Amino acid sequence: MSTINDFSGYNPTWCPGCGNWGIGVAIKQALVQLNLSPSKVGVVFGIGCSGNMNDFLNAYAIHSLHGRAIPNAIGIKLANHKMPVVAIVGDGDCYGEGGNHLIHACRGNHDITVIVHDNGVYGLTTGQVAPTALKGFKSKSTPSGIIEIPINPLSLAIGSGATFVAQSFAGDVNHAIAMIKAGIEHKGFSLINILQPCVTFNKINTYQYYLQKVYKLPLNYKKDNFKTAVEKSLEMNEEKFPLGIVYETDKPSYTDQLPQLEKKTLVEKERFSDFEKLMIDFI
Amino acid sequence: MSFTWKIGGEAGFGIMTTGLLFSKIASRSGYHIFDYVEYPSLIRGGHNAYEVHVSENETTHLNKTIEILVCLNKETFEKHKFRLTSESLVIYDKDEFGIISDYKTINIPFKKILSELKGQPVMKNTIALGASIAVLGGDIDVLLKIIEEQFSKKGEEIINFNKQFANVGFNQVKNNYKTLILNYLTKRKSDVKLVMTGNDAFSLGSMIADCRLYVAYPMTPASSVLTTLASWQKKTNIVVRHAEDEISVINTAIGASFAGVRSSVGTSGGGFALMVETVSLAGVTEIPLVIFVSQRPGPATGMPTWTEQGDLLFAVHSGHGEFPKIVLAPGDIEEMIELTAKAYNLADIYQLPVIVMSDMLLSESHKTVSKKFVDDFIAEYKVNRGKISNIKASTFAKASVDEQNFLRYKITEDGISERLIPETPGSFYQANSYEHLEDGHTTEESAPRIAQVDKRARKWQTYLKSDFQLPKIYGDIDKADVVFVCWGSTKGVVVEEQKILLKKDKASACIHFNHMYPLDKEKIKGIFNKKKRYILVENNSWGQFGKLLLQETGIEIKEKLLKYDGRPIMAEEIINKLT
Structure with a gap:
């Protein structure tokens, strides 16, 4: 059995009270509870306060570029589809810079788990708006308030073909653990949007704000119904935040559909050597 | 002896396929070829042309003079007549258009033959090939055999239906233009040759080098690497991902390479521009990667289907920050096979991005290559994965309890540190895009920064000593x-x-x-x-x-x-x- 300590790298440098602390603990705890160890999991970090978890979490990891964690994660999965692969990213990272990758990773049902720290701001660059900021949010880059409406990550993912879409809250670590575990165990693309107060740069979406606006999906909620899932996710547009697995369905993942990977992973395969088969095309 | 045969017609009517067939006919008849396609960036309505330079000796270039010009429309004649001499032969259909001509002409009633035999417009090409073989003194059986191979799955009836067009074209010349027949394509003995483009050579070189993942987004003139490798998936078990954009392309490949799989990407200048941020990522994380860049005239969209060597300085200087990379530019098909396979070894040995440059001319022109050359190269080539740690779980105290952080970026004399394939038990590390310490953790301190910059730079010195080749x-x-x-x-x-x-x-x-x-x-x-x-x-x-x-x-x-x-x-x- 591994322990939290096995996964603990350097001591985090996040601001005191930052939602990242809760998410960081939840990720490690989920990995421990899944009986994984640092050598058995692939993790890709984006760039931002969330991505800075790279030094605090032990794993075979890439600390990637801003926005590019998802395609890196897809690549790791293609190479070794038996290894769980997790992308730890921020809202600007995943919904802004890397938005296109998110859509297409959903479409492909790539078997990776994307954990998004959604705090509505770019913390690491001192608090400019993120794509999830509420309309009118004032920041250094939008002094008169942001004109755009916020992106809805849940409906975007569900509509794009994601087979697991969940939401959690950094203030409820146990809930986050459960969601992360379920996401990693899900075969196919999973998105976990974690609402996270930025205590330094976001004075609107605070712990108090979320405590008033979040609610847990009831036990009898049917997570496999596409239409209800879309309706539930649209509640975010009215600042109501459902917590739990909003949508989950069972479909073959990308690597499930590659006959090349039926028997062995790409990395453990034998070298191809029957070149006559190829040269025939050129005669 | 050498001559140039050229065919032209409206885009969308099989000119490209016909040109390649002619190259294969010449190759199977024992000759060397070098060919070249001209086509606009559209699918229908433009002008397509395909020329084949045929020679008894190896050839790698185009001649200015066209000996045989097959005009499936008038535009072909108008566009290319400046390359004809009074000795040139022009094959055309008098019923469709007239030409004022100082050249030798052969009238083939394509339109009439098609309507009599109830053929499709594309079958004009088969007639043209038959006529071309006749006028060159070649063996029609070479073409008939190719038709049998092409339609082998469609049955005897379809095969025979197609064959008759070849025969009609052939006989038109044999019966009516005896005096014009040349002995340019009489069958001669030669070793088995492969008719390959530079893109084919990159594809084959990649397979020889044990590339297991190719990721790309279509972009002329690199696209045929994507389609060729995709078509080989069942035969070779390579995985080909056509990703949403070139940024995803290169980042997918980086992920797979990190996980231990030889990976490559391919594009042209514009797509490479999107990849450049991640070339820098490959540089600092020291993840091996082969990048195929087939140039076309820029800037921006430029002239998509034409040729230029305009991206050399861009490739050499690609990527922000200072990090080592290697740029290779094969000169012909044989060099493309060799240097492609070498590129994968260099990427692994030096743990850096290796760019293999081509251009439309090299990427899309066919050349005959001796099959023996390829066979010998395959036999000689050795996959060299470079410094991969063979640490086993037992090296560490106890797997999964005391897993230890691996020194992925250990300072070494040759600048190259050991790599560890993810999932190796007992250890872990991060490939970090930030400047980092030997164990991969982020650093902003002066001394380790200098040490890592210098370590990475030493890879170049090692390369120049060990693997650089003089011109x-x-x-x-x-x-x-x-x-x-x-x-x-x-x-x-x-x-x-x-x-x-x-x-x-x-x-x-x-x-x-x-x-x-x-x-x-x-x-x-x-x-x-x-x-x-x-x-x-x-x-x-x-x-x-x-x-x-x-x-x-x-x-x-x-x-x-x-x-x-x-x-x-x-x-x-x-x-x-x-x-």
């Missing part, structure tokens, strides 16, 4: 009146033009670079130490290699032959430059 010299510099300097695909035309000069008793030499970057200053200066007339030959307007050579070695070549109209350089153009 090849064709001809004898000492005896040469003039020395041409070129790189990549311009090799073919320069070497050909040397032969023409030699016939005129003019000795020349050619210095051809294919290991483009980094360059070994002292060794290269040794080659340029003679007082000669040096001429730089490049398919671009800046003389980009000239600039690179000056920057890296201080050698300046003042006289230049530069062509940048999207067309390849022809031997005659170099000869004219000298006089």
Whole structure:
């Protein structure tokens, strides 16, 4: 059995009270509870306060570029589809810079788990708006308030073909653990949007704000119904935040559909050597 | 003996396929070929043309004179008549258009034959091939055999239906134009040859090198690598991902390479521009990657289906920050196979991005390659994965309890640190895009920063000592009146033009670079130490290699032959430059 300590790298440098602390603990705890160890999991970090978890979490990891964690994660999965692969990213990272990758990773049902720290701001660059900021949010880059409406990550993912879409809250670590575990165990693309107060740069979406606006999906909620899932996710547009697995369905993942990977992973395969088969095309 | 056969017609009616078939017919008849396609960036309605230079000896260039021009429409004649001589033969359909002609003409009633035999418009091509074989004195059975292979799955009836068009074309010439028949394509003995493009060669080279993942987004003229490797998936078990954009393309490949799989990507200049941020990521994380860049004329969308060597400096300087990379530029199909396979080894040995450059001319032109050459190369080639740690779980105290952080970026004398394949039990590490310590953790401290920058830079020194190849010299510099300097695909035309000069008793030499970057200053200066007339030959307007050579070695070549109209350089153009 591994322990939290096995996964603990350097001591985090996040601001005191930052939602990242809760998410960081939840990720490690989920990995421990899944009986994984640092050598058995692939993790890709984006760039931002969330991505800075790279030094605090032990794993075979890439600390990637801003926005590019998802395609890196897809690549790791293609190479070794038996290894769980997790992308730890921020809202600007995943919904802004890397938005296109998110859509297409959903479409492909790539078997990776994307954990998004959604705090509505770019913390690491001192608090400019993120794509999830509420309309009118004032920041250094939008002094008169942001004109755009916020992106809805849940409906975007569900509509794009994601087979697991969940939401959690950094203030409820146990809930986050459960969601992360379920996401990693899900075969196919999973998105976990974690609402996270930025205590330094976001004075609107605070712990108090979320405590008033979040609610847990009831036990009898049917997570496999596409239409209800879309309706539930649209509640975010009215600042109501459902917590739990909003949508989950069972479909073959990308690597499930590659006959090349039926028997062995790409990395453990034998070298191809029957070149006559190829040269025939050129005669 | 050598001649040029060219066919032209409206886009969308099988000109490309027909041209390739002619190349294969010539190859199977025992000849060497080099071919070239001309097509606009659209699918229907434009003008397509395909020319094949056929020779008894190896050929790597185009001739200015066209000996046989097959005109499936009038435009073909109008566009290419400036390359005809009074000895040239023009094949056309008198019923469709007239030509005022000082040339020898052969009338083939394509339209009439099609309507009589109830053929599809594309079958004009089969008639044209039959007629071409006849006029060249070739063996129609070569074409009939190809038709059998092509339609083998469709049954006897379809095969015979198609064969009749070949025969009709063939007999039209045999019966009506006996006096015009040439003996250019009579069957001769030769070893088995492969008819390959540069893109085919990159694809085959990748398979030889055990590439297991190819990721791309379609972009002319690199697209056929994507489609070829995709079509080989069932045969080879390679995985091909057509991703949403070039940014995803290169980042997918980086992920897979990190996880231990040989991976590559391919694109043209515009797509490479999108990838460049991640070239830098590969540099600092020291993740091996092969990047195929097939150039076309830019800037921006430029002239998508034409040729240029305009991205050399872009490739050499690609990526923000300072990090080592290697740039190779094969000169022909054989070099493309060799250097592609070498690129994968270099990427693994030095743990950095290796760029393999091509251009539309090299990527899409076919050339015959001796099959024996390829067989021998396959037998000789050894996969070298470089320094991969063979740490086993037992090395560590107890797997999964005391897993230890691996020193992925350990400071070493040769600049290369051991890699560890993820999922190796007992350890872990992070490949970090931030500057990092030996164990991969982020650092902003002065001393480790300097140590890591220097470590990465030492890989270049190691490469220059161990794997860099000096340019090849064709001809004898000492005896040469003039020395041409070129790189990549311009090799073919320069070497050909040397032969023409030699016939005129003019000795020349050619210095051809294919290991483009980094360059070994002292060794290269040794080659340029003679007082000669040096001429730089490049398919671009800046003389980009000239600039690179000056920057890296201080050698300046003042006289230049530069062509940048999207067309390849022809031997005659170099000869004219000298006089």
